[in-house]
Amino acid sequence: MRTIADGLRDEGPVEGPVEGPVEGPVEGPVEGLREAVRSLLEQRFGGVSAEWSTRILQADAARLDRWMRRVLSATSIDEALAD
Numbered sequence: 001m002r003t004i005a006d007g008l009r010d011e012g013p014v015e016g017p018v019e020g021p022v023e024g025p026v027e028g029p030v031e032g033l034r035e036a037v038r039s040l041l042e043q044r045f046g047g048v049s050a051e052w053s054t055r056i057l058q059a060d061a062a063r064l065d066r067w068m069r070r071v072l073s074a075t076s077i078d079e080a081l082a083d
Helices: 004-011 029-045 050-058 061-070
Strands: none
Touching: 029 050, 029 061
């Protein structure tokens, strides 16, 4: 089974001209996964502690992908972000 992280690695560099205005910050794929995990945790459990925020910032794409999938069935943040 391919993960989101696999797809991100396969995409490679973006080439060609960029058309139109670019608005807001440009984020890499891993940052997008971090935001998705953080958002899902906040929606499901009501908030994310400073300790968990730090772990999310330090996680690689594969771990973030696991956490994002696990948060859907977890009963706590500890269960969702277990290594």
